[in-house]
Amino acid sequence: MNRRTLLGGLFAAASVPALAACSGGITSLNESSGSTAGGGSSKGGITIGTANFTENQVLGYLYAAVLQQAGVKVKVRPNLGTREIVIPALKAGDIDLLPEYQGALLNYLAPKDASAEPGTMQNALTLALPAGLQVLPYGQAADSDCFVVTRATARKYGLTSLADLAGQNGKLVIGAAPEVKKRRVGAVGLQEVYGVEFKEFKSLDSDGPLVKGALKKGDVDVANLFTTDTDIAANDWVVLTDPKNLIPSQHIVPLIADRKADDTVRKALARLGNVLTTDQLTQLNSQVDNDKKDPEDVAAAYAKQHGLA
Amino acid sequence: MFELFKNLGTWLTSGSQWAGQDGIAHRLGEHLQYSLLATLIAAAIGLPLGLLIGHTGKGAFVAINLASFGRALPTVGLVVLVFLAGGLSMLPVYVALVALAVPAIVTNTYAGMTAVDPDVKDAARGQGMRGHQVLLQVELPLALPLIMTGLRLALIQVVATATIAAYVSFGGLGRYVFDGLAQRDLVQVLGGAVLVAVVAVVLDLLLSSLQRFLFRHRTA
Amino acid sequence: MTIDWSWIGDHTDDLASLTLSHLQAAMTAVFFGLLISLPLAVVAHRVRPLRGFLLGLSNVLFTIPSIAIFVLLLPISGLTRTTTVIGLTVYTLVVLLRNTVEGLDSVPAKTKEAAKAMGTRPLRTLLTVELPLALPVIMAGVRIATVMSISLVSVATYIGDGGLGQLFTDGFQRDFPTPVIVGVVLTILLAVVADALLVALQYVLTPWRRRRA
Numbered sequence: 108m109n110r111r112t113l114l115g116g117l118f119a120a121a122s123v124p125a126l127a128a129c130s131g132g133i134t135s136l137n138e139s140s141g142s143t144a145g146g147g148s149s150k151g152g153i154t155i156g157t158a159n160f161t162e163n164q165v166l167g168y169l170y171a172a173v174l175q176q177a178g179v180k181v182k183v184r185p186n187l188g189t190r191e192i193v194i195p196a197l198k199a200g201d202i203d204l205l206p207e208y209q210g211a212l213l214n215y216l217a218p219k220d221a222s223a224e225p226g227t228m229q230n231a232l233t234l235a236l237p238a239g240l241q242v243l244p245y246g247q248a249a250d251s252d253c254f255v256v257t258r259a260t261a262r263k264y265g266l267t268s269l270a271d272l273a274g275q276n277g278k279l280v281i282g283a284a285p286e287v288k289k290r291r292v293g294a295v296g297l298q299e300v301y302g303v304e305f306k307e308f309k310s311l312d313s314d315g316p317l318v319k320g321a322l323k324k325g326d327v328d329v330a331n332l333f334t335t336d337t338d339i340a341a342n343d344w345v346v347l348t349d350p351k352n353l354i355p356s357q358h359i360v361p362l363i364a365d366r367k368a369d370d371t372v373r374k375a376l377a378r379l380g381n382v383l384t385t386d387q388l389t390q391l392n393s394q395v396d397n398d399k400k401d402p403e404d405v406a407a408a409y410a411k412q413h414g415l416a
Numbered sequence: 417m418f419e420l421f422k423n424l425g426t427w428l429t430s431g432s433q434w435a436g437q438d439g440i441a442h443r444l445g446e447h448l449q450y451s452l453l454a455t456l457i458a459a460a461i462g463l464p465l466g467l468l469i470g471h472t473g474k475g476a477f478v479a480i481n482l483a484s485f486g487r488a489l490p491t492v493g494l495v496v497l498v499f500l501a502g503g504l505s506m507l508p509v510y511v512a513l514v515a516l517a518v519p520a521i522v523t524n525t526y527a528g529m530t531a532v533d534p535d536v537k538d539a540a541r542g543q544g545m546r547g548h549q550v551l552l553q554v555e556l557p558l559a560l561p562l563i564m565t566g567l568r569l570a571l572i573q574v575v576a577t578a579t580i581a582a583y584v585s586f587g588g589l590g591r592y593v594f595d596g597l598a599q600r601d602l603v604q605v606l607g608g609a610v611l612v613a614v615v616a617v618v619l620d621l622l623l624s625s626l627q628r629f630l631f632r633h634r635t636a
Numbered sequence: 637m638t639i640d641w642s643w644i645g646d647h648t649d650d651l652a653s654l655t656l657s658h659l660q661a662a663m664t665a666v667f668f669g670l671l672i673s674l675p676l677a678v679v680a681h682r683v684r685p686l687r688g689f690l691l692g693l694s695n696v697l698f699t700i701p702s703i704a705i706f707v708l709l710l711p712i713s714g715l716t717r718t719t720t721v722i723g724l725t726v727y728t729l730v731v732l733l734r735n736t737v738e739g740l741d742s743v744p745a746k747t748k749e750a751a752k753a754m755g756t757r758p759l760r761t762l763l764t765v766e767l768p769l770a771l772p773v774i775m776a777g778v779r780i781a782t783v784m785s786i787s788l789v790s791v792a793t794y795i796g797d798g799g800l801g802q803l804f805t806d807g808f809q810r811d812f813p814t815p816v817i818v819g820v821v822l823t824i825l826l827a828v829v830a831d832a833l834l835v836a837l838q839y840v841l842t843p844w845r846r847r848r849a
Contacts, residue, residue, distance in 0.1 A: 156715075156796075159805075159809075160809070161809060161810070184715075184796055185796075185802070185806075186793070186796060186802065186805055186806070186809075187715055187795070187796035188715075188794070188795065188796060192710070192715070192795075193715075195710070195714070196714055196715040199714045200714075201714045201715045201716055202715070312809075315808075315809050316808065316809065316811050395810065396810055396811075399640070399643070399810060399812045401647075
């Protein structure tokens with residue numbers, strides 16, 4: 108028994124009266140530690156974690172809708188944080204399943220791996236994943252990181268591709284989520300692959316109000332957004348092209364703990380992966396961000412409409 | 417755990433960590449600016465209010481209850497609310513920090529005023545002192561120890577909470593905590609936390625020496 | 637900034653479960669805070685040299701930003717309710733420890749001597765004489781700690797917990813004020829109700845004080 112479970116157990120045992128008095132809510136006291144040998148089973152229910160941006164929550168609730176339809180008990184824990192936070196939580200057993208992105212996940216696990224094509228990437232992921240975790244087949248929908256500038260900025264500096272940024276070294280301010288400062292698809296890779304040096308890195312958020320607001324206001328020149336954001340087209344922002352393929356293929360891929368991966372789960376998620384397209388996902392995101400609908404409702408309606416739930 | 421503290425030592429002492437836009441020196445300056453300005457604004461609101469209530473004895477019930485609701489205000493919620501209402505600026509951060517500090521200042525100032533012996537006030541009036549003279553020359557000096565306690569408590573809370581500025585894209589030592597969370601860089605988080613705690617403790621010690629300096633006559 | 641009333645109507649279940657979860661986090665923290673504070677306060681009350689150290693330590697812990705405590709606990713307790721509760725418990729200590737020590741200090745020496753003269757054992761004196769007499773001061777601490785914890789729970793939204801705090805990050809990410817307003821109002825209501833209940837509890841627990849009030 109490691110210290111982690113000992114401590115958790117101690118608190119769990121001691122807090123029984125308090126918990127019993129008001130059960131419900133989103134408590135999670137490491138209930139998922141009992142794993143089965145061999146294949147894994149979703150019988151005890153699956154806890155789906157999601158990262159701190161809209162699309163990941165939409166995907167989490169889509170997973171939940173199709174799994175529920177398949178008879179699996181699910182719980183969604185929305186908005187847990189960045190990949191850097193969520194994957195350790197998956198390893199520790201706080202959650203069981205995560206909607207992930209091929210390229211970004213591979214960069215996180217094996218920064219030096221140069222696989223670019225979805226099939227080879229899937230193999231590379233399987234090799235790079237720590238024991239106890241696996242990726243299920245990737246879906247057809249994809250969402251890449253992208254770097255955008257306003258139309259005016261693009262004109263002013265003559266920017267069309269990431270390579271052009273190097274011509275303005277030391278002049279431009281980039282805005283992105285804090286983790287992007289240390290990521291390869293971020294400040295690190297832009298420097299290594301394109302030789303780009305920014306004047307400043309501003310820590311903002313993941314395709315959220317801060318980074319988009321800062322780009323609109325002109326507080327940042329370059330913003331890191333996601334390609335599935337309708338705001339890019341709505342604001343006539345320019346997505347800088349990536350001639351040297353710094354940004355890898357980003358098909359959506361379920362990352363799951365071995366202990367929960369059974370055929371029921373595999374089949375249900377594979378069906379969703381085959382149906383959901385990038386355009387549809389983009390629309391779902393927009394319903395949440397712009398129409399202020401709940402990701403849960405948006406996902407449930409989509410699943411129903413497409414015969415998935 | 418040992419590894420974490422060893423790395424903290426390296427983090428805190430490396431020269432490059434102290435320099436530049438994201439350097440400790442710059443972040444420390446920002447943090448001090450946010451905290452001191454917020455506490456000053458809170459004092460400008462809370463002190464007169466507490467003195468007035470204590471002096472007149474009117475509105476005490478309302479003020480004390482408002483102060484205790486104020487303590488329940490969730491800082492994160494307040495920051496987000498003001499941000500959504502007025503857009504991105506430091507305003508949300510200052511509103512939340514001031515709202516955090518005012519209750520401690522008002523309640524302690526009021527408590528200090530009510531602790532002044534009524535006989536002393538009567539004696540002062542008997543000597544022909546006017547209301548404002550009693551307030552400034554008798555009540556205020558006697559209430560000062562508790563007033564200072566309130567200010568110190570407010571300042572400590574503000575310094576710890578000014579971390580929130582980083583959530584809405586600004587600087588201060590909270591930058592290390594929020595960036596460290598996003599990057600799961602615990603050394604950075606610990607570094608930020610230790611620096612915040614040091615700032616709070618040092619400012620508290622400074623205020624307590626100021627307090628002792630102000631009271632040097634009384635003890636003599 | 638307008639309130640979308642229909643959103644509130646559509647989310648009463650979610651709001652109820654978030655409120656319950658919020659309250660549970662705060663109350664569990666106060667419970668553990670008391671559990672830790674009581675023995676420590678007895679030590680601080682009796683062993684003078686340790687008093688300054690223990691109170692000073694709880695003061696220093698109070699200066700650490702709560703979000704940092706939550707993050708630093710991640711390697712130990714992960715993204716769980718346990719992390720939230722440990723973090724909040726640390727913050728309750730500064731109030732609970734100090735008030736419990738002050739409460740014990742406030743028990744008149746004569747009362748303790750009388751108990752001793754009657755042959756009451758020290759532990760029994762502590763439980764049947766000192767703690768009941770210290771209760772008003774301890775309860776004042778419990779009230780402050782409860783209100784403070786209820787206001788702090790929402791910080792745990794940064795580690796995926798946080799009860800009503802989830803409404804803040806949600807509203808922030810979607811530029812949607814309604815959940816944020818509702819979250820702030822419910823947090824304050826929760827604090828007011830919890831405080832009133834504690835006042836009532838204190839009234840029940842200290843029958844001997846009623847005549848004076």
